[in-house]
Every structure is written in C-alpha cells, then in structure tokens.
Amino acid sequence: MPFTASSVQAAYQPGEEIxxxxLYARLEQMVGVGVSAWRDKSEVGKARERCNLLTRKARWHQQTLRSLGLIERVPGKRGVWRLATGKSELTHAAPGVHLVxxxxxxxxxxxGxxxxxxxxxxxxxxxxxxxxPYPLRKARAYGxxxxxxxTDFICSALEPLVKNLLPGGSIALNVSNDCFVTGSxxxxxxxxxxxxxxxxxxxxSLMDRIVWQNPSxxxxxxxxxxxxxxxxxxxxEPVLWFTNDPKACFADNRRVLQPHSDRQKRLIAQGGESRSADYGDGAYKLRPGSYGRPTEGRIPRNxxxxxxxxxxxxxARRVAQEAGLPTHGAMMPLxxxxxxxxxxxxxxxxxADLFAGWNTTGLAAELTERRxxxxxxxxxxxxxxxxxxxxxxxxHTSFDLVAGKYCAPPNPDTISMLNQQTTF
Ligand SMILES: C[S@@+](CC[C@H](N)C(=O)[O-])C[C@H]1O[C@@H](n2cnc3c(N)ncnc32)[C@H](O)[C@@H]1O
Structure with missing residues (x-):
C-alpha cells in the first residue's frame, strides 16, 4: 500500500527519538506491506544505483516534513529524527494577557x-x-x-470552570493512557x-471512562x-467524564442515537425474536417478541x-502552512x-475549552449550535x-489568515494596555 508524508509524520511520536x-519498521506495520518489500533493491536513475524504493520514499517524505518544520534531526545522532520542538517559534501569552x-x-x-x-x-x-496537555517526560512544543x-495543575485550572458549572453539567477530559514509568x-x-x-x-462524580478507539x-x-x-x-485514549450532579446530568443518549443494523431492522420488522432462551445463569432472557419494539435508533456503546x-x-493545515504558522500536533477528532x-x-x-489548541471543541460546538x-x-x-x-x-478575526498574512501579536506593553480595555 502506498504511504504519504502524513504516514511518516504520524510515525513520529512526542518525546521519541527514532x-x-x-521508522521503516513502524511504517511497515502502519501500511501493512511485507518485510521483504523493505529489503528488495531496484536500480534507480541514470546511474542505475541500487536502492530500496520504500526506504527512499520514506526519506524523501522526511525531507518534505523537515522543510515544513514538522520534524528535525537529533543533533549528534546520525539518522535519528524527532518531532520538531519548535519552542522558539511559539508565542506564549504573558501572564494576565488575554485578547480575542x-x-x-x-x-x-x-x-491567553x-x-x-x-x-x-x-x-x-x-x-x-x-x-x-499530557504529562510528558519530554514536553511537546507548546510545553x-x-x-x-x-494533578495540581489540572485541578487548579479546572476550579474556576467547575464553580460556574450548571447543576448537571459535565467535565470531559480526553487524556492519554500511554504514559509510562521512566525506563519501564x-x-x-x-x-x-x-x-x-x-x-x-x-x-x-465520575460518570464514565469513555474509550476513544483510534484506528489511526x-x-x-x-x-x-x-x-x-x-x-x-x-x-x-480515555475520555474521563465527570459531573457535579449525577442525577440532574444533562446527558441524553437520544441525541446521539445511531442507525439500527440491518439485522436489527429485520428483527423489528418480523416482530422480534421467535424463540425462548436463557443466558448468563438466567440474567438475560429471550422471549418471543423480545427486541421487536420499534425504536428511533441504537444506543451507542461507550x-x-x-x-x-x-x-x-x-x-486548515494548508492555510496555516501558507501563512507560515505551525500546525497543531495533538488534535481531537471533530x-x-x-x-x-x-x-x-x-x-x-x-x-468551554480551557486548553483549546486548534479549537476543535469550539468548532464542534459551532456546528451543533451550542455557544x-x-x-x-x-x-x-x-x-x-x-x-x-x-x-x-x-x-470576525483579529488575524488576517484569509489573505495569507499572519502578524505576530503586539508587544507585551501594547497587549497589557489593550487587555485593560477587554470586557467579557
Ligand atoms: C492537547 S492540546 C489541545 C488540542 C485540542 N483539543 C485540539 O483539538 O486542537 C493542549 C493545548 O493546551 C494549550 N495550553 C497549555 N497550557 C495552557 C494554559 N495554561 N492556558 C491555555 N492553553 C494552554 C497548549 O498550548 C495546547 O495547544
């Protein structure tokens, strides 16, 4: 199967030097071609130099990603690369500064x-x-x-939002399951x-640890x-879902029902099961007519x-790159x-999203008509x-990206002045 520059980018994980x-071993698993395809050599170019076409392509994509500032060589280690740290390119808001x-x-x-x-x-x-931000041994570009x-960082960041949470409101935290004890x-x-x-x-109160299974x-x-x-x-990755009032919680699975399977549709059309059976020592019973009631859809699993x-x-990545902006490396799917x-x-x-990144939460809220x-x-x-x-x-934006321009934010003194005028 062919692979793209995105496959090569995805093979680099935060904090790893590869x-x-x-890299070839990882790509081999990701794209599913056999081991021999990474070893076989063919003649290329006028010089008829013998090389493997897949490793050549991977290195070519590597150079593209390097020129986009997405990956970098690890200094002093030949043939070893990592995600670009890019720390110097990112402009962190100074304490107390916030702008629209x-x-x-x-x-x-x-x-801010x-x-x-x-x-x-x-x-x-x-x-x-x-x-x-995940608790990483080697932090991402954004720290x-x-x-x-x-724990202290997350609790103190969430505290002011929890104070404003409506009774029955929820806190959903997409966290990483893949943090390891050092060297173990x-x-x-x-x-x-x-x-x-x-x-x-x-x-x-913990309502659930919803599992986001990510095949990519x-x-x-x-x-x-x-x-x-x-x-x-x-x-x-788990999504830890909490509420301040479980009984009053606004959650309602009728808003996210999924279509019935063809098998379930047929069962409903025929008026449900025609047999009787007991499963799990009598905990589950099938009777004639079971699962025959028409319903609006299937309740999703967690x-x-x-x-x-x-x-x-x-x-969005293309627009950002054309404007000379770094893309975000840890986005939630929309x-x-x-x-x-x-x-x-x-x-x-x-x-609300206090750690917005590329603002997937805001966009999802916009598309589903929430403020x-x-x-x-x-x-x-x-x-x-x-x-x-x-x-x-x-x-309305303060940054003109449509015309392909990005102006760095004003200096901190100007921002402090503007900040005093910002009202919510
Ligand atoms: C894992 S990313 C969020 C990605 C986001 N869910 C998306 O789909 O784009 C975490 C983000 O939190 C930001 N961040 C970290 N500390 C912050 C703080 N104290 N206030 C606001 N943002 C912060 C980081 O710059 C980073 O972009």
Missing amino acids: SNSD AYSTDLGLALW CCSSVFPRIDEPIALVLTSP GPGESSY PARSTYIEKLTLALEERLSL KPPGPMQWASKSRQQLCVGY VLQIGHASQEVVR RLAMFLIQFLTQPGQLV WMTTERVAEYAAGSGSRFESAVGF
Missing part, C-alpha cells in the same frame, strides 16, 4: 492563559470539553506540566490519581511493543471508534467532540485555528 531503521483571537455569533476564542480568563467569567457552563505536578514498560497511574483528586477536591494511532510504544515486545500496540483522517483538518457535545448538552448551552468559549495560550495556534471558522455566521 532511528531510520525504527476571533469570534462568531455563537462563540469566542481567546488567546486559562487562569487569567476563567476566574473572571461568571457565565453558567454546561460542559467543559478539553484535552489537557506542559510534568507528572509530579499534573509499566504504565503511570496518573489517571487514577487525577480521578481521585477531582472527586475529592472539586466534588465531581501509529504502532507503539516503540520501546515496549516493537523492541522488548512486552506491551501491545496502543489503540485508545467505546467510540473514530479515526483521525479529516479533509477539514487537511485544508467527530469525537461533536458526539460528546450532543450527548452532554442541549442546543444553546455554553461549552462556546475557549482559551489557548499559544498565539500561533489561536491564529491558525481561525481558518476553521471562516464560514461560521458572524465570523
């Missing part, structure tokens, strides 16, 4: 640190949907807390610690699945299989955000995500 032989990046009739995207915005807001929130301070194939238990802290410190995840972790072989390849591929994101928003809120309610408010502290991401909203009603 040799070219590891763009807005629509339904929502407001702010450039969440802790300088949400403590000043008293608008009732129905849902906080976010993927916080993030280490594991020891992670054992997984970190930070999710368990975070869950207990949110219950104990913020009086939230690249095979890994390289060290523990491909090299030592002690782990299976990763395939999912395992959501959603891939990452999206034409909408490909277009379909996942739309599902959670429809399930957990009613149209018109307010959805939204988001904060992102990196100016380049706040600007780049604006192109995803161009067709939204009332769209």
Whole structure:
C-alpha cells in the first residue's frame, strides 16, 4: 500500500527519538506491506544505483516534513529524527494577557492563559470539553506540566470552570493512557490519581471512562511493543467524564442515537425474536417478541471508534502552512467532540475549552449550535485555528489568515494596555 508524508509524520511520536531503521519498521506495520518489500533493491536513475524504493520514499517524505518544520534531526545522532520542538517559534501569552483571537455569533476564542480568563467569567457552563496537555517526560512544543505536578495543575485550572458549572453539567477530559514509568514498560497511574483528586477536591462524580478507539494511532510504544515486545500496540485514549450532579446530568443518549443494523431492522420488522432462551445463569432472557419494539435508533456503546483522517483538518493545515504558522500536533477528532457535545448538552448551552489548541471543541460546538468559549495560550495556534471558522455566521478575526498574512501579536506593553480595555 502506498504511504504519504502524513504516514511518516504520524510515525513520529512526542518525546521519541527514532532511528531510520525504527521508522521503516513502524511504517511497515502502519501500511501493512511485507518485510521483504523493505529489503528488495531496484536500480534507480541514470546511474542505475541500487536502492530500496520504500526506504527512499520514506526519506524523501522526511525531507518534505523537515522543510515544513514538522520534524528535525537529533543533533549528534546520525539518522535519528524527532518531532520538531519548535519552542522558539511559539508565542506564549504573558501572564494576565488575554485578547480575542476571533469570534462568531455563537462563540469566542481567546488567546491567553486559562487562569487569567476563567476566574473572571461568571457565565453558567454546561460542559467543559478539553484535552489537557499530557504529562510528558519530554514536553511537546507548546510545553506542559510534568507528572509530579499534573494533578495540581489540572485541578487548579479546572476550579474556576467547575464553580460556574450548571447543576448537571459535565467535565470531559480526553487524556492519554500511554504514559509510562521512566525506563519501564509499566504504565503511570496518573489517571487514577487525577480521578481521585477531582472527586475529592472539586466534588465531581465520575460518570464514565469513555474509550476513544483510534484506528489511526501509529504502532507503539516503540520501546515496549516493537523492541522488548512486552506491551501491545496502543489503540485508545480515555475520555474521563465527570459531573457535579449525577442525577440532574444533562446527558441524553437520544441525541446521539445511531442507525439500527440491518439485522436489527429485520428483527423489528418480523416482530422480534421467535424463540425462548436463557443466558448468563438466567440474567438475560429471550422471549418471543423480545427486541421487536420499534425504536428511533441504537444506543451507542461507550467505546467510540473514530479515526483521525479529516479533509477539514487537511485544508486548515494548508492555510496555516501558507501563512507560515505551525500546525497543531495533538488534535481531537471533530467527530469525537461533536458526539460528546450532543450527548452532554442541549442546543444553546455554553461549552468551554480551557486548553483549546486548534479549537476543535469550539468548532464542534459551532456546528451543533451550542455557544462556546475557549482559551489557548499559544498565539500561533489561536491564529491558525481561525481558518476553521471562516464560514461560521458572524465570523470576525483579529488575524488576517484569509489573505495569507499572519502578524505576530503586539508587544507585551501594547497587549497589557489593550487587555485593560477587554470586557467579557
Ligand atoms: C492537547 S492540546 C489541545 C488540542 C485540542 N483539543 C485540539 O483539538 O486542537 C493542549 C493545548 O493546551 C494549550 N495550553 C497549555 N497550557 C495552557 C494554559 N495554561 N492556558 C491555555 N492553553 C494552554 C497548549 O498550548 C495546547 O495547544
């Protein structure tokens, strides 16, 4: 199967340094061609040099990704690459600074640190949907807390939003299951610690750990699945779903019903089961007529299989790259955000995301007719995500990306002055 530059980009995971032989092994698993195809050599070019066409193509894509600033060589290590750290390119909002990046009739995207915005807001929130920075040993380009301070960081960032959460509102956190104890194939238990802290410190109740099964995840972790072989390849991320009032929770699965299978449709048409049976020591019983009642649709299971591929994101990335902006490397799929928003809120309610990145939460809220408010502290991401909203009603942006221009934010003194005039 052919592979693209995106496949090569997906093979690089945050915090990993990957040799070219590891890259080929990973691509081999991702694209499903046999081992021999990576070894066979053919003659190429006028010089009839013998080389493998797949490894040649992978290295060619590597150079494309390097020129886009997405991956970089690891200094001092021959043939070893990693995701570009790009730290110097990103403009973090100074403490206390927040500006409107763009807005629509339904929502407001702010450039600024969440802790300088949400403590000043008293608008009732129905849902906080976010993927916080992961607790990485080697942080991503946009930075993030280490594991020891992670629980405190998330609890203090969420506290002002939880104060404004309507009774029955939800907090949905898309976190990573793939954090490992240093030098060990054992997984970190930070999710368990975070869950207990949110219950104990913020009086939230855990409703579920919804599984987002992602078939597009690249095979890994390289060290523990491909090299030592002690782990299976990763395939999912949990969404921790909490509420402040379980009985009053706004969740309603009738807003996210899925079509019945053909088999179920046939069963309904024939008036249900025609046999009698007992399963699970009598816990489940089938009777003539069981499952024959017509219903509006199938209640989804709490395992959501959603891939990452999206034409909408490909277009937004192109706009950002043409404007000289970095793209975001850790986005939530739009379909996942739309599902959670429809399930957990009613149209018109307010959805917030304090760690917005490329503002998938805002876009999903916009498309499902909820109001939204988001904060992102990196100016380049706040600007780049604006192109995803161009067709939204009332769209107004402070960054002119449509004309392919991106102006760096004003200097901190100007921003402080503007900031004093910003009202919510
Ligand atoms: C995992 S990404 C979110 C991706 C997002 N869900 C999307 O689909 O694009 C986390 C984001 O939080 C931002 N961030 C980290 N700390 C922040 C803070 N204190 N205030 C606002 N944004 C922050 C980072 O810059 C990063 O873009």
